[in-house]
Amino acid sequence: AQKITQTQPGMFVQEKEAVTLDCTYDTSDQSYGLFWYKQPSSGEMIFLIYQGSYDEQNATEGRYSLNFQKARKSANLVISASQLGDSAMYFCAMRASRAAGNKLTFGGGTRVLVKP
């Protein structure tokens, strides 16, 4: 079974500063994928970034980067130069290669509030 843990239920960050959101995972599979999604108050889940278990480089997408430490089973999201529009709930998710139907396992989420 797969499990995702996000230990920070909520956090404040100053505008223009960087913030790190923690995510640890547990799986017995060797091949898996890790995703981060953003959910604003409007409800839509927005895909941010993906990291494959065999990817040697940490993933980056614009202001988002993923700090992937495979041995520690962690996949922390770093948001650089925070903006007011970054205020949202952030979910870490995992899909193991053997999971039928592309099923994602989500963590409990971290709510981020960016202060001006």
Added chain:
Amino acid sequence: DTEVTQTPKHLVMGMTNKKSLKCEQHMGHRAMYWYKQKAKKPPELMFVYSYEKLSINESVPSRFSPECPNSSLLNLHLHALQPEDSALYLCASSLASTGRDEQYFGPGTRLTVT
């Protein structure tokens, strides 16, 4: 076009009503999903359709009935719901049901059962 649309945005229904939620995508995706999300919780998978066939049903009560009329359209038929079924219902799609393909989500339907 990387958009998944859902209608209606809001729905209030009584426990004896029958209603339907609609989801549409025109990205050529062949996998579509229904999720249920309660307040302050992560989404929970309900159903997966792959190539218009139901591939996963996460032990969802029969008062929820999914339907995939074609590769672009996904419906969720609701009948005799309970107040605890009130939630945000999210639809998602992906290129296929295997591999690394990320899921694209719609804005959701906020359902209230009275």
